[in-house]
Amino acid sequence: MSTPAPTSLPAPAVDLRDLRISLDGAPILTGVDLTVATGEWVTVIGPNGAGKSTLLRAVGGLLPAPDAVRLFGTPIGELRRRERARVVATVAQSPVVPSGMAVLDYVLLGRTPYIPPLGRESADDLATVHEVLDRLDLAGFHARELATLSGGERQRVFLARALAQGATLLLLDEPTSALDIGHQQEVLELVDQLRRTHGLTVLATMHDLSIAGEYADRMVLLADGRIVATGTPEQVLTEDLLARHYRAHVRVIPGPHGPLVLPTRPNRPNRPNRPNRPNRADHAVVAPDKSRET
Amino acid sequence: MRLALKRSRPVAPAGAGTLPRPARLRKRWLAAGVFAVLVALVAGVSLGPVSLPPGSVAIELLNLLPGVHLDSGLTEREIAIVTELRLPRVVLGLLVGGLLALAGGAYQGVFRNPLADPYLLGVAAGAGLAVTVVLTLGVSTGGALSGLPVTIPLAAFVGSLGAVAMTYLLGSAGGRSRSPATLILAGVAVSAFLSAGQTYLLQRHAESIQEVYSWLLGRLATAGWQDVRLVLPYFLLTSLIILLHRRELDVLSVGDDEAASLGLHPQRSRYLLIAAASLGTAAAVSASGLIGFVGIIVPHTVRMLAGASYRVILPLSMLFGGAFLALTDVVARTAAAPQEIPIGVVTALLGGPFFVVVLRSARRVLT
Numbered sequence: 001m002s003t004p005a006p007t008s009l010p011a012p013a014v015d016l017r018d019l020r021i022s023l024d025g026a027p028i029l030t031g032v033d034l035t036v037a038t039g040e041w042v043t044v045i046g047p048n049g050a051g052k053s054t055l056l057r058a059v060g061g062l063l064p065a066p067d068a069v070r071l072f073g074t075p076i077g078e079l080r081r082r083e084r085a086r087v088v089a090t091v092a093q094s095p096v097v098p099s100g101m102a103v104l105d106y107v108l109l110g111r112t113p114y115i116p117p118l119g120r121e122s123a124d125d126l127a128t129v130h131e132v133l134d135r136l137d138l139a140g141f142h143a144r145e146l147a148t149l150s151g152g153e154r155q156r157v158f159l160a161r162a163l164a165q166g167a168t169l170l171l172l173d174e175p176t177s178a179l180d181i182g183h184q185q186e187v188l189e190l191v192d193q194l195r196r197t198h199g200l201t202v203l204a205t206m207h208d209l210s211i212a213g214e215y216a217d218r219m220v221l222l223a224d225g226r227i228v229a230t231g232t233p234e235q236v237l238t239e240d241l242l243a244r245h246y247r248a249h250v251r252v253i254p255g256p257h258g259p260l261v262l263p264t265r266p267n268r269p270n271r272p273n274r275p276n277r278p279n280r281a282d283h284a285v286v287a288p289d290k291s292r293e294t
Numbered sequence: 295m296r297l298a299l300k301r302s303r304p305v306a307p308a309g310a311g312t313l314p315r316p317a318r319l320r321k322r323w324l325a326a327g328v329f330a331v332l333v334a335l336v337a338g339v340s341l342g343p344v345s346l347p348p349g350s351v352a353i354e355l356l357n358l359l360p361g362v363h364l365d366s367g368l369t370e371r372e373i374a375i376v377t378e379l380r381l382p383r384v385v386l387g388l389l390v391g392g393l394l395a396l397a398g399g400a401y402q403g404v405f406r407n408p409l410a411d412p413y414l415l416g417v418a419a420g421a422g423l424a425v426t427v428v429l430t431l432g433v434s435t436g437g438a439l440s441g442l443p444v445t446i447p448l449a450a451f452v453g454s455l456g457a458v459a460m461t462y463l464l465g466s467a468g469g470r471s472r473s474p475a476t477l478i479l480a481g482v483a484v485s486a487f488l489s490a491g492q493t494y495l496l497q498r499h500a501e502s503i504q505e506v507y508s509w510l511l512g513r514l515a516t517a518g519w520q521d522v523r524l525v526l527p528y529f530l531l532t533s534l535i536i537l538l539h540r541r542e543l544d545v546l547s548v549g550d551d552e553a554a555s556l557g558l559h560p561q562r563s564r565y566l567l568i569a570a571a572s573l574g575t576a577a578a579v580s581a582s583g584l585i586g587f588v589g590i591i592v593p594h595t596v597r598m599l600a601g602a603s604y605r606v607i608l609p610l611s612m613l614f615g616g617a618f619l620a621l622t623d624v625v626a627r628t629a630a631a632p633q634e635i636p637i638g639v640v641t642a643l644l645g646g647p648f649f650v651v652v653l654r655s656a657r658r659v660l661t
Binding site: 057060061062081082084085086088089090092095096098099100101102104105106108109110112113115117118119120121126165 | 558
């Protein structure tokens with residue numbers, strides 16, 4: 001390494017220096033510098049097409065950036081694939097669900113970097129997987145087919161596979177986009193808990209800004225392939241920045257665990273009296289509370 | 295912490311016997327596969343124009359093992375029928391059926407496509423065209439089919455690789471919008487194109503039509519030990535490569551990106567497996583002509599009955615595929631005795647309706 005760090009400081013989990021990625025000739029990332037400390041949770045936000053997923057793919061080693069990406073101090077180009085897979089695990093945006101595969105077998109795939117090529121998994125691998133399944137309250141699901149699980153259960157299984165990989169850097173690409181708000185919180189609480197108990201570092205992309213801000217230590221706003229803002233959620237989630245880079249009309253109000261971003265409709269045309277329009281309140285129907293009737 | 299996660303429970307906890315096990319080839323399924331092969335072997339050798347008692351045939355087959363000398367009660371002539379006429383034919387059927395089913399299972403895995411099959415992908419048509427070229431243009435030494443010159447399997451291999459490359463390129467021309475059906479459509483188009491080339495060649499070389507057709511329709515009938523010897527090395531090589539990669543095929547089923555982030559080289563594994571499956575198809579086609587649908591019937595039946603993991607599908611497909619083809623051959627030569635029905639016709643008659651079943655069960659994947 002060209003600049004040896006002082007031995008007292010541990011190398012950051014992720015260190016990006018002038019990361020540039022082009023896909024099919026089109027520049028996607030145009031010089032990104034970012035460090036993520038070990039144990040930190042950093043969430044990347046940004047409008048569609050800003051390059052969030054590309055950034056995660058580069059950090060995960062799926063796009064060639066041999067020198068621009070360093071994981072725990074080592075340039076990613078110097079890691080063999082199997083070594084890299086023991087360091088960084090990815091939960092993709094919409095993972096492929098192989099038909100007919102049971103939960104146990106799917107999570108066992110996470111042990112691939114520990115299984116010799118052409119070999120089979122050991123009792124140790126199996127024990128690790130059962131431990132992860134227990135940890136994620138999936139012990140009863142081992143024989144269930146992936147395709148039969150609900151969205152929240154499936155997301156926990158994807159997480160379980162990443163944990164079985166034994167990597168300490170977890171990349172989450174839109175981990176909650178397919179979930180209702182209850183399951184979103186459940187999954188993110190789980191990730192946060194695992195981060196503390198297992199010393200994980202989390203680099204995530206998310207669309208829901210309020211939820212993103214509640215869980216992240218630090219946020220990065222990506223636009224047009226470069227970082228335009230970075231800092232605490234309070235520093236990044238501002239009406240001004242979001243208006244400028246998302247072209248969005250939002251109100252930002254302080255919440256108990258971070259700023260809450262509320263989309264508001266821009267200048268709704270003033271609609272004066274519309275006599276034909278029924279009063280909505282008159283037509284509101286509320287289901288009677290049946291629990292009290294019996 | 296990673297180490298803590300990994301080692302905090304180094305051995306399975308108490309009650310390990312009740313811990314659920316991952317998908318692996320169960321012993322009883324393996325035994326069932328071996329049993330099917332043995333049944334096919336005895337039935338294939340016993341049944342024919344001269345029926346022989348299966349018990350005596352089994353004893354005679356045991357006699358082939360070194361150090362075994364039992365009295366089967368068969369005459370010298372019957373023993374000759376067993377060892378020189380019927381056994382090589384049954385063994386070739388086992389090898390060819392095993393290869394076709396194994397190749398079909400491997401193609402289904404690498405293309406993540408339940409409909410992939412040596413025939414639907416155009417691989418067999420490619421091999422067929424290449425062999426036709428060799429036969430009609432007299433590239434092979436002497437041009438004779440007898441004795442299967444080594445040029446025929448080699449030509450078939452080149453033809454099958456060319457065809458699968460064409461299908462793959464054509465099928466991925468749709469870019470991101472491509473679906474499993476796109477690949478099969480491409481395979482059908484490539485098959486039609488290559489078959490047209492073959493028909494043209496036959497038209498131009500009418501003198502070799504007889505020879506080519508008797509080969510095209512399946513020629514287990516004329517099989518001798520020399521055919522077995524010729525196919526055996528390809529069989530061993532193909533099955534070794536594919537069976538060793540059975541776990542990787544499971545990993546590939548989650549997609550290339552995720553397989554790569556799990557530490558694999560998906561594209562490298564894919565090319566190797568395609569080459570191995572195409573080599574197996576080429577060997578099968580050059581030994582026995584065009585026998586369709588084995589590569590789709592057998593792996594799918596195994597998948598439905600024994601499990602969806604390729605660690606289960608591939609070895610069982612090899613065993614049951616061999617047994618299936620050897621038994622189909624019994625039907626082919628006894629159903630309309632003394633005439634023989636070409637074995638490719640029998641498998642197609644069975645495979646057509648079966649394909650509808652596969653399509654129905656694969657509908658979810660295709661849409």
